[in-house]
Amino acid sequence: MNRSNQVPLLNRILIVLPVIALGLVGGTFAARYLELDSQNDSYDVESAAQVTTRNRTDDMIAAQQARLKRNPNDGQAYTNLAVAFLQKMRETGDPSYYTKADGLLHRALELNPNDFSAISALGSLALARHQFREALDWGERARALNPANAHNYGVIGDAQMELGLYAEAVQSFQTMVNRRPDLSSYARISYARELHGDLEGAIQAMRQAVEAGGPNAENTNWTRVQLGHLYFEQGQYAAAEKEYQAALNDFPDYPYALAGLGTLAAARRDYATAISYYTRVVNTLPLPQFVIALGDIYASAGQPDQAAQQYALVQVEEKLYAANGVDQDAEMALFNADHHRDLPEALQRARAAYARRPSITVADTLAWTLYQTGNYDEAQQMMMQALRLGTRNALMHYHAGMIAYQLGQREPAITFLDQALRLNPRFSLLYADHAQKLLSELRQGQ
Template sequence: LPDAAEPNYKKAIDLKATAANPRLALAAFYQARGRYSDAEQQVQQVIAENPKDAEPRIALSKLYIAQGKQADAEQYMKQVKRELPDDPSAYVLLGDYYFLIGDLDRAVAEYSSIYNDHPKDLKVKKNYIQLLILKGRVDEANKLNEQILGSQAQDDDALVYRGELQMHQGKLNEAVQTLQSVVSRNPGMAVAHYQLGNALSQLADLDHAGTEWQQAIQLRPDMIDAYRALADLELQKNDMPGLERMAGDIIRLQPAAPDGYAMRAFSLMGRKQIPAAELDARKAIQIAPQSGVGYLEMGHLNAMQQRFSEAENWYKQALNHDPNSGDALRGLLNIYVAQKQLDKAITAANAQIALSPNNSTFYDLLGTLLVNKKDYKGAETALKKAVELDKHNSDAITALGRVQSTEGAADAALATFNDGLKNNPKQADFYILMGGVYESKHDLEQAKSAYQNALQIKRDDPVASNNLAYLLLQTSGNPDLALDLAQTARRGLPQLSNVADTLGWAFYQKGIYGSAIASFQDAIKLSAKNKEPDSALYHYHLGLAYAKSEQPALAKQHLERVLKIDPKYPDADDVRKELSQLKS
């Protein structure tokens, strides 16, 4: 039985064991069993015997915290700092406590005081830098960090901080270079791998980011932030089983935090496991009623079941607990839109912006609503504000460029995407959108260049592959390259009719008419399946392929269909000419 250990601890005290203080071991034994008074008696005895030793004082602080006596713990830690002013473990105790409970403002203030008292303590200086970074006080952190690197250029901790600071400054490529130099020299440094993953993620290099985060948790299996990053990655990939695994790891590491339960609830919802999802969402609320995450998942759960009134209530509770929650506002707006209450959604978005005026996501959501209302000027204003607040908000940049293009402001759209690329150089989607704008301007060479740039970032991107293939076919480009690109696009987007048509056109240009016919037939079938209007282009292409394969009756049938669908089809004269040749 566990209690049989108590006599052994007491015997060790009688024998005056010196390897580890047996009274502290006995105190820990009492604390684990809720015998706090007995535990405190033992710790106080050690303090009386060793008044200059910080270890028992730290143990007493933890004992107060275990009993929920936060105020007593805080006052005692201040006393420890006064009484042991030259012991590093004593004078950082209070600052570390503030950090652990998430009170960054007091942690920064305390560490500022500690640093002023002990400017030569390198560990204190590094901890202070980290806190300044967390508070966004980039210039102050950078000044202190460069002081360290000025005298110790290869200090890996300081180099990791430099990488973090470069990310805050938008210098993502420099951050990657800085952090890669650290992991090359010190491959066992988990935090360097983690921060390198963050930098790569911001450059949209998600595969390599995931590899770095995995490396971080292999080196430090308790690195909770790396698990959170991997969970977000699984969410972006819509991998619900993967998200559930990561959520389970987070719960294992932090069973008293709500996030893991909320993530697991979301993953279960994604697979329609409603009762289990609700249990986790309610567990998140039970554990942390002050946090918004559990209420958010309950909102998702009810919205999914089209219980809109209940969902509205849960989303509003989530926003009450976290006024900056983009997910909660998005959920609330979505249920209004689902009920065709667009004006109510716009009012709700504006109300939340009034509460949190510096939230880029909120302006992004408002802009999307105004696009739905066809208020393009209002949408442009909102989306510009979203981008101004967060130059890495790729969704807002995309939406802004599309609105400008819709309004006929092609040059403004191109400027938006070019500006976006300065801060997000690995966003292949911006190049793809630029390609579309150039096509609308009939600048096909620039369009091709844009799609090629996209493919340099994402080699097998199906949209860029399809669009570049079609342009090559339209401009007498390399037919072999066009066919390779079209096949890549078809593998990536097998359900899109226009992609099947591009592949068919590539086969046609290569003289492979049987494969061309099969692809054009697929395009027409997919068009019907996707409830798209019957396409004159697809029938035109299929008619030409039948003509080349000496099937005149079928060729005639589809060419006539072209003119029936659209008598003013741009290539109507060519269609009539082809029909005339078939009749002769």
């Protein structure tokens, strides 16, 4: 894409902000852009280009380990190996690679405290661990060393998004796309538009990300899957399926594409097919959001014992993630609120998460946890924070509708529930049917 194509994209975001001043099975739309950092041009390009498939990641690890054996003071090799470990985490879901990468990057800084590659990679690592204030610090430190590097602005903008600094994040993304219009910057523009309620614009930008392509098939097809998710969130199931299938055709057995197809099958109540897809996913990449999704599908299919097994695995995984420095408070609070597990602790964790990470998605999590614990007035106050950007997300509107219903606000409840179902009639395995039933009852005056 040439530079001239970028101006309208950014203008659309910047026009929205002054005016305005999670919803897939087993996951939230906030997770989308936090996996963009495999394309960091601050790394050793020749070496990093080798990380294109699962097998080549292992080759990259072996090559950098051999390089360090020859020269234990090779700072770039430490960074390259850390980047390979981050890719390995992406492929396996094993968070211990975060700890390994952290040690390697700090070793690189011991050799050179101003090592831009290591500092930049530490920003990406902090994002992956949901340590957003630290990510912002690393990103700003990297920018001070190399202000021309586009990736810095992606890390900074990502952190600002999760810290609720939306105007600042948009400015960071604008700088990023102006400096380097590519898959990573287009995808971030898509996410910013999505949060501000411009779903059509989000699709346009994500399609440009797909067309721009990444340095390897995984990057490109990850973006294609995100495009499918955007279609799904608008109830455009055939379009979503087309994108998921295209990703799978281009990158066979790709877990994110399989999960997308599993989500569609579950939305169509084809639970056997959904279980088949998600079982393949979890066997390959047992990320918590996929394990939760499989549990929810089992529950919907009338298999509570199998669902309980998946939910128990989530608890085990949460401990493993915490041991490797990953902040899961918001995610676990939402899981427990959705599944009525240890609600007092869920509320405590949601409050703690919002104190550290005052984004609209965590505001939604806190609002829903307050709702589940009977704190309806405070839940509505927090829900107003969650919706302050004009986000058009079916699950968030369902939450708002349920809170209004419990407060006896019939008309707002009808409005929010209607908006949720108009956006995506099958927005949630847990809640879509209930939303339809309650909306019908409210309209009949029951």
